[in-house]
Amino acid sequence: MFRAITRHGHKLKSLRTLPRSVSRPAYRAFCSTEEIERDEMEYDVVIVGAGPAGLSAAIKLRQLSEDRDEELSICVLEKGAQVGAHILSGNCFNPHALNELIPDWRNDETCPLETKVSEDRFSILFENKSINVPEMFLPKSIRNHGNYVCGLGEIVEWLGEKAEEEGIDILPGFAGSEIFYNEDGSVGGVITNDFGVAKDGTQKDTFMPGMIVKAKQTILAEGCRGSLSQQLIEKFNLDGNVVNKQQYGIGIKEVWEVDNSEFKPGLVKHTVNWPLGPNVYSGTFMYHVKPNKIHVGMVVGLDYKDPYLNPYEEFQRFKTHKNISKYFKNGECVAYGARALNEGGYHSLPKLTFKGGMLTGCSAGFLNVAEIKGTHHAMKSGMVAAETIWSKLEKDEDISGKELTEYETSMQDSWAVHDLKKWRNFKLGFKKNLWFGLIHGFLLNFTQGREPWTLKIGNKKDHEYTEPKSKFKPRKYPKKDNKLTFDLLTNLERSGTDHDHDQPSHLKIKEGMEDWAQKSYDIYGAPEDRFCPAKVYEHIKDEETGEMKLQINAQNCVHCKTCDIKPPNNYIRWTTPEGAGGPKYPGI
Structure with missing residues (x-):
């Protein structure tokens, strides 16, 4: 990590700390004056979040600027202990964006994309039986020919290695806790969390104030419901003109190692209805990944009404279904995690730019619920953000604190947003119930975004x-x-x-x-x-x-x-x- 910090001459100078008796509120008040020094690091671009969007932005920027005489300085802040530590997803991976970012990835032996989808299955579960839906009746959005099943954390680790090979500063263990504003009110970077503050607010022996990471442009790639992203969405009212306020779900996941005849590398299986029934938006996924792992999980829409509903318990119950439990025979659960995810789609996308930066990936809400995917959209948004920034820098334009509205225009013209537009009404079709949603989703196969209606919930959260x-x-x-x-x-x-x-x-x-x-x-x-x-x-x-x-x-x-x-x-x-x-x- 020290190597990364000093690569561009940003070696941290010694810190002046306050007496250990100073409480956190007093410390915060003191920090707001000019009497305390926070270390400062300056970059052309700072990216918050080393996920698919953030790393794609960093790599694309380096690719675009490789012929520049003076190297573009890029910093990626990651709150996890290492790149990939906080990444959780299904994940059924669409390589569209990766094909654009690293065209020869298939020839890279280190790339962890190994298990190509071999079969799609979609079942409607009932308590004691299940009905398999023929592929011809499935929405095109959930047909996975050409996709891969994987652990997304492994892909992100690999992208992180590619970014480091390109000379990009990646700082794991540094959480962006506050926005740094320029004097004119534009975003000028971020302030990282303080280290070594005790529960009672006093300083420990390990105390170190957070540092100011300044940048001409700040790319937020924090993932769903990112804390800095939410601050800026509220401050600049970026979602003030959306058709529908953002909607969310919770995804709960386990990874199993198995040894049984039901394991089929590349099998993708989705189910709906049981155990939560037709009036709660929910569904499950099961992905069989070489050599012997099953990634299994459940997503529950957070618009449910019953306060006694427990998503974790419902997920455990799902595994007991007679047509599901067989997959885990002779198996061992080796990993567990959970993550909120965006479900609003196109009609919930906020304004993507503000003075000094932009929103990318799930910080903006680029997940496509109909596809049950968002990684390729997140990567594309990071790449477009990079292209927008470079289009200015290559002309030697001053981008410090500027709002690069071209990013929004380019995203609207991209295949990523075109995909979201096609399925913009999909999620809200399930507001009535599962059966209406399935029929409505089937009809969207034919309209492909050309339907004359728009389903709305407005400002309801x-x-x-x-x-x-x-x-x-x-x-x-x-x-x-x-x-x-x-x-x-x-x-x-x-x-x-x-x-x-x-x-x-x-x-x-x-x-x-x-x-x-x-x-x-x-x-x-x-x-x-x-x-x-x-x-x-x-x-x-x-x-x-x-x-x-x-x-x-x-x-x-x-x-x-x-x-x-x-x-x-x-x-x-x-x-x-x-x-x-x-x-x-x-x-x-």
């Missing part, structure tokens, strides 16, 4: 769909057998999640909403205790008062961001913890 607990009955879930099904904390160990326990909680109750932890319990039955896939939130009885109080186990957090989306009245805000904390997904 996912947390607003949750209804009071009085309308529902608590759900009872079966006991786990620790062979096929697992309790949540057992599975959490498989995520590699780790945070320094002695640091301030990165999960905040919003100012002025302190009473909503109690209201959530009293009115809604505390849905955050159930939608969290890591047992971060628990309402427990206060020994002194006898009342229920919210306990936040921040050290369990897998950074899925669901708690930033679904709590009643949206009273919780997810912020970045100390860099390098969180999950360490093994190519999941």
Whole structure:
């Protein structure tokens, strides 16, 4: 990491720290004055997030500028302990964007794309049976001929290696916690998290203030519900003119190593209906990856109404279906994780540019729900961002703090957005129920985006769909057998999640909403205790008062961001913890 920091002469100078007795609020106030020095690093471009979008942007920029006399300086900040540590996806990979970025990738023996899709299966599950849907009746969007199944983390690690080979500075373990603004209000870079602040706000021996990473342009590639992206979307009202506010789902996933005759390399299987039924938007995936791994998971739309619904428990129940459990015979679960994902599609895309930077990948919402894919769109958005920046730099134009609106225009003309337009009405077809959504999706095969209607929900957000607990009955879930099904904390160990326990909680109750932890319990039955896939939130009885109080186990957090989306009245805000904390997904 030190090599990366010093490559362009950005060696960090020694830091002047405050007395250890200074509390975090006082420290923050002190930092806002000119009396304390934060280290500064200056780049042409800073990219927040070493995922598919961010790394594609970095690589493309280097490719475009390779003939430039003075090397373009590019920095990629990554909050995970290493590149790929926080990456989680299905993943059925469409190589369209990769073909453009690295045309000869098939000849690279180090590329982890090895398992080509061999068969598509789509089933409607019922409690005791299933119906296989013939391919001719499936939407074209979920036919996977020419795609690959893989662990996306492995692809991202490989892209990270390619970026480093190109001389790009990658700083793992550095979380972007704040936006750095220029004097004119434009974005001028980011400020990284402080290290070594204790839970009580005092400084530890390891204390080091965050640094200011300045740049002419800042590319946000944080993934779904990125914390800096959300700050800028709110500050600049980037989603003020969208047809529908962004919608989200939670994806929960396991990786199994198996040894049975049901394993078929390249098999892609999707199911709908059971166990959640036709009135909750949900579905499952199962991808068979060489040599012996099954990637299996469930996605549940976060617009569900029942506060007693538990997505993790429903996923465990799914595996017990007689037509599903057979795949895991003689198998062992080796990895677990969870992540929120965008589901709004084309009608929920915010304005992509602001003064000093742009949104890419799932920070903007480029996932195509109809395709159940977004990686290739994320990569394309990063590449287009790079092309936009280079189109100015090669003419020696000043881009510092400027809004490069050409990026938005180029994305609208790209195949990525054209794909989203084709299926712009797909997700909302399921608002009525599963059966209407399936029929509507089949019709979209023929309209291919030319349908004259637009399905709308307007400004309604996912947390607003949750209804009071009085309308529902608590759900009872079966006991786990620790062979096929697992309790949540057992599975959490498989995520590699780790945070320094002695640091301030990165999960905040919003100012002025302190009473909503109690209201959530009293009115809604505390849905955050159930939608969290890591047992971060628990309402427990206060020994002194006898009342229920919210306990936040921040050290369990897998950074899925669901708690930033679904709590009643949206009273919780997810912020970045100390860099390098969180999950360490093994190519999941």
